Amino acid sequence: MYSGSKCHDLLMRMEITSDIVEGQQRGYRQGRSFDAIVVGAGFSGLYQLLCLRDRLGLSVQVLEAAEEIGGTWYWNRYPGARCDSESHSYCYSFSEQLWQEWEWSEKYPGPPEIRRYLNHVADKFDLKRDIRLNTRVTSAHYDQAANRWRASTDDGDVYTAQFLITAVGCLSTANVPDLPGLDSFQGQWYHTGQWPHKGVDFRGKRVGQIGTGSTGIQSAPVIAETASHLTVFQRTANYSVPARNGPLSPDFKRWIRENAGEIRTTMRTAVNGHPFLISETSALAVSPAERLALYEKAWETGGLRFRGTFRDLVTSNEANATAVAFLKDKIRKIVKDPATAEKLADIDHPYAAKRPPIDTDYFETFNRDNVMLVDVRADPIERITQNGIRTKGGAEYPLDIIVFATGFDGMTGSLLRMNIRGRDGLSLANAWAAGPRNYLGLQIAGFPNLFTVTGPGSPSVLCNMPVAIEQHVEWISDCIAHMRKEGLTRIEATEESMEDWMAKVNAAANATVLPQAKHSWYLGANIPGKPRVFMPYAGGMAHYRKICADVAARNYEGFTLSA
Numbered sequence: 001m002y003s004g005s006k007c008h009d010l011l012m013r014m015e016i017t018s019d020i021v022e023g024q025q026r027g028y029r030q031g032r033s034f035d036a037i038v039v040g041a042g043f044s045g046l047y048q049l050l051c052l053r054d055r056l057g058l059s060v061q062v063l064e065a066a067e068e069i070g071g072t073w074y075w076n077r078y079p080g081a082r083c084d085s086e087s088h089s090y091c092y093s094f095s096e097q098l099w100q101e102w103e104w105s106e107k108y109p110g111p112p113e114i115r116r117y118l119n120h121v122a123d124k125f126d127l128k129r130d131i132r133l134n135t136r137v138t139s140a141h142y143d144q145a146a147n148r149w150r151a152s153t154d155d156g157d158v159y160t161a162q163f164l165i166t167a168v169g170c171l172s173t174a175n176v177p178d179l180p181g182l183d184s185f186q187g188q189w190y191h192t193g194q195w196p197h198k199g200v201d202f203r204g205k206r207v208g209q210i211g212t213g214s215t216g217i218q219s220a221p222v223i224a225e226t227a228s229h230l231t232v233f234q235r236t237a238n239y240s241v242p243a244r245n246g247p248l249s250p251d252f253k254r255w256i257r258e259n260a261g262e263i264r265t266t267m268r269t270a271v272n273g274h275p276f277l278i279s280e281t282s283a284l285a286v287s288p289a290e291r292l293a294l295y296e297k298a299w300e301t302g303g304l305r306f307r308g309t310f311r312d313l314v315t316s317n318e319a320n321a322t323a324v325a326f327l328k329d330k331i332r333k334i335v336k337d338p339a340t341a342e343k344l345a346d347i348d349h350p351y352a353a354k355r356p357p358i359d360t361d362y363f364e365t366f367n368r369d370n371v372m373l374v375d376v377r378a379d380p381i382e383r384i385t386q387n388g389i390r391t392k393g394g395a396e397y398p399l400d401i402i403v404f405a406t407g408f409d410g411m412t413g414s415l416l417r418m419n420i421r422g423r424d425g426l427s428l429a430n431a432w433a434a435g436p437r438n439y440l441g442l443q444i445a446g447f448p449n450l451f452t453v454t455g456p457g458s459p460s461v462l463c464n465m466p467v468a469i470e471q472h473v474e475w476i477s478d479c480i481a482h483m484r485k486e487g488l489t490r491i492e493a494t495e496e497s498m499e500d501w502m503a504k505v506n507a508a509a510n511a512t513v514l515p516q517a518k519h520s521w522y523l524g525a526n527i528p529g530k531p532r533v534f535m536p537y538a539g540g541m542a543h544y545r546k547i548c549a550d551v552a553a554r555n556y557e558g559f560t561l562s563a
């Protein structure tokens, strides 16, 4: 099933080169010198290792901060955590055998099942022997004379390689808001993205949950089931569509196996990499009654397919407003207390301008006697006290446990924390002081032989991510295969191509309603001081795939390659 990539064919023709001798000559420690270093062992890092090692014959070391592989699904073990891509598409598609032998149990599996899947992949392709766990890269510097990257780790080791590939994830640096008084809190507090492996016992506890994004919408209903009381602190009200999770039927499982090719083609053709296409009909081209019927049908189907009801939901404010009206009406119908319903429906952005959550009984949760909603836009949190949370208006909320469902320093957080320095000591932090800039989301001028899987400027988080990840990993692998075949040792994006790409990223965003969500992490707005730049490429995955393929076909146009 490994299609669309040339590197498989090149495998047998590649000369396997070892940098160990060169490394020793330059004084690097034996055994720490590789053709490529990959940082991160989630979906991206695992596949990048497989492509470079088994298809190109490179020596590769994966470095992973966690004590297990799995990335997102190692860290996010909070109550209610699930993927929101449909399981049969939230997986790799590069191997027919893997596709046929793996069976998902549910439409939206949780972290344990996704970790089992990723472990199955790692074992099947014998990946673990080249992954070093419990190892965080603390700096990565480019040695210009040697044309090698030098990565230092938190255990004091240094690894070198010709290529450095970051597979650090878009959502892997947890964001705990800087609220005064947190140190003084006498209870326990947790961030959903760093959830304790042994779980948290909410029985008999008064819990405060801060955050109502995708995560908070998943966790609140589950926490409410066991906590004695749950207070949800909402700054930005959010839309949500029922997930309608459930076990996959034997018929559906058979359909997945028998239609692998068709499903894969749909995922590769779809704007956002999901296994369904977006309707070609405008929301404004049908009568109000017909529109309502289509929205009702999509609501009953559930999940992210709601976003595909009409073609122009994210490109026309007028079309979007019809979805907004429908979804707000649903909130008002579900939530019994009118004042609470109004707060939940007081949404300040177009539908899907923030990552659109899907839920199991989120709005219904506010009908429970033990759940309360606090609007912290109207009355902001002033501080955490010894006993709970106090708002500026003077209200006190006594709590035993605080859950921060406050998301991540998205897209750039993990990259910037790695202390990356390129040519002439240029730091990534300086290069990106005004916001991330790169070419195709893949490479940055001044940082030769550094590739960023699902970097800002690529479709990544606007997609079903395994599809975006496979495309990036295969493109990078093909590029390295091309370099080796042609005797080239260095690749770097030019300033001009970067400028041109950033203009395209901005234009693509501005052609949609997405930048209108002023408090969105797509814009970096959740992190104080972070430059406000719309980071992902909103032009669609299929279009992006073609752009990348054309660049490669035109001899890697926009990059400087040299021997």
Ligand SMILES: Cc1cc2nc3c(=O)[nH]c(=O)nc-3n(C[C@H](O)[C@H](O)[C@H](O)COP(=O)(O)OP(=O)(O)OC[C@H]3O[C@@H](n4cnc5c(N)ncnc54)[C@H](O)[C@@H]3O)c2cc1C
Binding pocket: 039, 040, 041, 042, 043, 044, 045, 063, 064, 065, 066, 070, 071, 072, 073, 074, 076, 081, 082, 083, 084, 085, 090, 135, 136, 137, 138, 167, 168, 169, 170, 171, 172, 215, 414, 417, 418, 454, 463, 464, 465, 466, 469
């Ligand atoms: C709760 C949640 C649900 C999600 N659901 C979906 C979904 O349904 N569909 C979808 O498409 N996407 C979803 N995502 C996005 C998800 O992140 C991607 O689908 C995918 O898991 C990304 O894989 P990755 O390998 O690129 O990154 P990650 O899975 O984030 O892995 C990156 C790894 O890099 C490691 N790392 C980072 N910095 C360093 C360092 N300096 N040194 C060493 N290691 C480092 C991290 O420890 C981590 O293990 C979800 C995200 C979250 C948080």
